[in-house]
Amino acid sequence: MKQNGATKVTFYHSPQIPLELHKVRIVQKLHLKPVDERVEAIKKGGFNTFLLNTEDIFLDMLTDSGTNAMSDNQLSSMMHADDAYAGSQSYYRLEKAVQEIFGTRYFLPVHQGRAAENIISQVFIKKGDVIPMNYHFTTTKAHMELNGGAVHEIFADEALKIKSTHPFKGNIDAEKFNSLINQYGAEKIPFVRFEASTNLIGGQPFSLANMKMVKSIADAHNIMIVLDASLIGENAWFIKQREPEYANATIKDILNEMCSLADIIYFSSRKLSSTRGGGICTHSKDLYLKMRDLIPLYEGFLTYGGISVREIEAMAVGFYETTDETVINQSPSFVAYAVDELDKLGIPVITPAGALGCHVDAMGFLPHIPQAEYPAGALAAALFIASGCRGMERGTISSVRDENGDDLLADMELLRLAFPRRVFTLSQTMFLIDRIKWLFDNRDLVGGLRFVEEPPVLRFFMGRLEPVSDWPEKLAEKFKSDFGDSL
Numbered sequence: 001m002k003q004n005g006a007t008k009v010t011f012y013h014s015p016q017i018p019l020e021l022h023k024v025r026i027v028q029k030l031h032l033k034p035v036d037e038r039v040e041a042i043k044k045g046g047f048n049t050f051l052l053n054t055e056d057i058f059l060d061m062l063t064d065s066g067t068n069a070m071s072d073n074q075l076s077s078m079m080h081a082d083d084a085y086a087g088s089q090s091y092y093r094l095e096k097a098v099q100e101i102f103g104t105r106y107f108l109p110v111h112q113g114r115a116a117e118n119i120i121s122q123v124f125i126k127k128g129d130v131i132p133m134n135y136h137f138t139t140t141k142a143h144m145e146l147n148g149g150a151v152h153e154i155f156a157d158e159a160l161k162i163k164s165t166h167p168f169k170g171n172i173d174a175e176k177f178n179s180l181i182n183q184y185g186a187e188k189i190p191f192v193r194f195e196a197s198t199n200l201i202g203g204q205p206f207s208l209a210n211m212k213m214v215k216s217i218a219d220a221h222n223i224m225i226v227l228d229a230s231l232i233g234e235n236a237w238f239i240k241q242r243e244p245e246y247a248n249a250t251i252k253d254i255l256n257e258m259c260s261l262a263d264i265i266y267f268s269s270r271k272l273s274s275t276r277g278g279g280i281c282t283h284s285k286d287l288y289l290k291m292r293d294l295i296p297l298y299e300g301f302l303t304y305g306g307i308s309v310r311e312i313e314a315m316a317v318g319f320y321e322t323t324d325e326t327v328i329n330q331s332p333s334f335v336a337y338a339v340d341e342l343d344k345l346g347i348p349v350i351t352p353a354g355a356l357g358c359h360v361d362a363m364g365f366l367p368h369i370p371q372a373e374y375p376a377g378a379l380a381a382a383l384f385i386a387s388g389c390r391g392m393e394r395g396t397i398s399s400v401r402d403e404n405g406d407d408l409l410a411d412m413e414l415l416r417l418a419f420p421r422r423v424f425t426l427s428q429t430m431f432l433i434d435r436i437k438w439l440f441d442n443r444d445l446v447g448g449l450r451f452v453e454e455p456p457v458l459r460f461f462m463g464r465l466e467p468v469s470d471w472p473e474k475l476a477e478k479f480k481s482d483f484g485d486s487l
């Protein structure tokens, strides 16, 4: 069966197997170190997986940011980059790609996604403003609060259910949006923010029907829509899979329609189309001019925005590749495989499977660890000890403290295992699943963590923790008694 140039392959006997429609031509050697060295490495890294050195890591599933595999076409495009401070042809190729894929007229390059958040927040958010959104992202919230705004998450209640069959857990709840407008007044709401494939709640998409409904409310009150498009390719792919009206639409048409509903679209190209860079797009000259002058101030001249021209070329090619289903379905289909297999083993994971990674529910996995002892952080450290695989804590460590210095407990305690596009193989994925199963069967051995060094802003990046007992050594002992001298 042909779909928009992509061939849909159906297996006869093993329907769950994700099939790669690419081949590997450049490889990087990996190391799997013995369990005692893994314990030493996580100690040295302050039980924070951000502080590990990749020489100690087997599968690096920390993030999809800047780690997707590049295509041969992206790499070769970098060779004809045009080095120029101003007016580089590379920039104009990128501008054309963005205009074509997003359908927007104006484009501003920035060095990465959070730089776009800085500029949008500085220009549009005043002290006392309220910004409704489906869910926050860490850097988004930090920039909005720095400019005096308050983030209000108005997701549908289903969004935080671990086990669900809801196809669009990233939807905005229209009633909550209306009551927020009534409570604060539209003049306090500069924009409503949609995040594509909502990162922190499991890569969950929103539907186009939902976006249209929210736009009709926003339009009635003159509130702008800002779309965080960092993971828009996957969200568009889920729309095609799960929203019947779009089953026969092309990904490009879906992307165009999503962007036509937003006033401002911004993205991190570290996820979307390359390994660096970002951008802000709009249909409106007025909005463009409001943001434009901050680009040379914070990023660089308008035709490079802090990005190297080689990366700009790769971004442009990546934009076109994002419309290819065999490219954008690669990460979600591996995520779906891992989620289904873990679910079958009785391991608590977020369902339905979303974009960018498999999300293990740490409170379900480690019910004996109180949230104040950071179960998701403990699970990330324990999985590293058990497998050499690095995931990311997305729970209370990634949250902040309130004015009294108490932890604001996160809605969910998740261990995110990212599947960067076209990076890992199926057998590596099966190894990961096998070690998670071992850890699940030995979960009583895992204990909590506490901070020993805690930075005041974005503490999850640089903070150092320690275990509340000698549980890492006990876990390693059990590993050695079960696996012998095997890694």
Ligand SMILES: *Cc1c(COP(=O)(O)O)cnc(C)c1O
Pocket: 065, 112, 113, 114, 115, 137, 139, 140, 195, 199, 228, 230, 231, 267, 268, 269, 270, 271, 277, 278
């Ligand atoms: C990664 C990400 C950002 C920030 O982008 P950077 O390039 O890391 O600065 C913003 N929003 C979302 C949804 C992201 O996933």
